[in-house]
Amino acid sequence: MEIDSSQGRMAAYMRDHQDKVVGRWCELVVAGVRGRSSAVEIRTELEDLYALVLRVMAGADQEAAGELRAVLAELSASRARNGFTPRETALAVFSLKDAVYELVADSSDLVPEYLSFSRMIDDLGLLTFETYAAARERIIADQAAAMLELSTPVVRLWDGIIAVPLVGTLDSARTQLVTEKLLETLVATGADHAVLDITGVPTVDTEVAQHLLKTVNAARLLGAECIICGIRPQVAQTIVSLGIEFGDIATKATLADALRHALTHAGLKVTEVDRA
Amino acid sequence: MERVPILKLGRTLFVSIQIDLQDDSVMRLQEDLADELAATAATGVIIDITAVEIVDSFIGRMLTMIGSISRLFDAETVLVGMRPAVAITLTELGLSLRGVRTALNAEKGMKLLSGRAR
Numbered sequence: 001m002e003i004d005s006s007q008g009r010m011a012a013y014m015r016d017h018q019d020k021v022v023g024r025w026c027e028l029v030v031a032g033v034r035g036r037s038s039a040v041e042i043r044t045e046l047e048d049l050y051a052l053v054l055r056v057m058a059g060a061d062q063e064a065a066g067e068l069r070a071v072l073a074e075l076s077a078s079r080a081r082n083g084f085t086p087r088e089t090a091l092a093v094f095s096l097k098d099a100v101y102e103l104v105a106d107s108s109d110l111v112p113e114y115l116s117f118s119r120m121i122d123d124l125g126l127l128t129f130e131t132y133a134a135a136r137e138r139i140i141a142d143q144a145a146a147m148l149e150l151s152t153p154v155v156r157l158w159d160g161i162i163a164v165p166l167v168g169t170l171d172s173a174r175t176q177l178v179t180e181k182l183l184e185t186l187v188a189t190g191a192d193h194a195v196l197d198i199t200g201v202p203t204v205d206t207e208v209a210q211h212l213l214k215t216v217n218a219a220r221l222l223g224a225e226c227i228i229c230g231i232r233p234q235v236a237q238t239i240v241s242l243g244i245e246f247g248d249i250a251t252k253a254t255l256a257d258a259l260r261h262a263l264t265h266a267g268l269k270v271t272e273v274d275r276a
Numbered sequence: 277m278e279r280v281p282i283l284k285l286g287r288t289l290f291v292s293i294q295i296d297l298q299d300d301s302v303m304r305l306q307e308d309l310a311d312e313l314a315a316t317a318a319t320g321v322i323i324d325i326t327a328v329e330i331v332d333s334f335i336g337r338m339l340t341m342i343g344s345i346s347r348l349f350d351a352e353t354v355l356v357g358m359r360p361a362v363a364i365t366l367t368e369l370g371l372s373l374r375g376v377r378t379a380l381n382a383e384k385g386m387k388l389l390s391g392r393a394r
Binding site for chain 1: 355356358359360362363364366367368372373377378379380381384385388
């Protein structure tokens with residue numbers, strides 16, 4: 001952002017007409033956000049911004065530029081979190097140009113000043129866009145990490161029987177995480193049966209089956225017997241038509257069947273209590 | 277070269293690997309175990325790898341071979357105490373150790389073998 005005398009003149013001019021410009025700017029921005037922030041909120045935000053812009057243009061202090069960038073970054077990051085589109089976010093900055101232009105349009109002697117002002121606002125608009133994109137990307141990364149954490153619980157069904165309810169698509173990263181957690185739990189609990197419930201896995205193709213087999217093989221190396229359950233009719237048809245072989249791994253329709261299988265295998269029996 | 281001791285417990289041979297496995301020590305273990313199996317008519321072999329942190333495809337294959345050799349002497353091999361990281365490495369290498377049984381720890385391994393004796 002270059003600071004020269006013409007910007008100083010522009011700043012003085014804008015300071016003189018502050019109320020008018022900020023008023024018009026607010027109108028433009030409020031129309032753009034369509035009621036997602038209140039007009040009062042926007043007005044305070046923009047007044048702060050306007051004061052900073054003036055300070056930068058006046059070139060009075062060095063900190064103003066940094067401060068302006070920080071405030072803008074904060075503004076666009078919060079808009080990104082609240083689901084505003086990048087267009088709406090950038091428009092908030094760009095409409096300052098319109099607001100000022102409407103004022104300057106009558107007095108032609110301010111054209112060079114207006115141009116340099118416009119360049120500065122363009123720069124700021126691009127900055128908001130950049131921070132907006134960065135904030136959105138951070139949100140996506142956080143969500144992906146949270147989802148990975150949330151979607152891989154290992155639960156204990158019985159003494160020596162643990163279950164892994166798999167929800168969502170199984171890719172390599174997920175499989176790795178699931179396998180690690182499963183094996184850690186096997187070691188920690190000393191379980192010798194593990195039930196993999198794939199009810200929540202939308203499709204089972206050769207790749208997903210490969211991942212499942214890897215998990216089962218790793219668990220077997222720790223001496224645990226694995227049972228795959230939650231196979232839906234469509235999934236069963238896909239598995240067969242793709243020619244996927246689960247070999248000697250026990251597969252069951254429901255978690256209940258798998259638990260019964262594991263209990264039998266562990267030499268346990270569930271009986272009805274005779275209440276008579 | 278470090279040698280891995282083979283302990284005889286009843287009709288079971290117990291091998292606890294406490295060293296960093298080198299190719300030649302695994303080869304030596306295989307030979308010693310074959311000699312011991314022939315001499316003692318043991319019915320089970322327990323290989324404890326609790327202390328092993330690193331395996332490669334060669335060692336994985338040798339473990340499978342030890343399993344096959346034991347079976348020739350009508351003895352069953354149980355690999356016990358594998359660490360999760362080692363299990364993941366072996367599956368990533370595509371080795372599922374067919375012919376070798378596995379158990380979480382030595383106690384469960386003994387139980388597996390005694391179940392077979394019954």
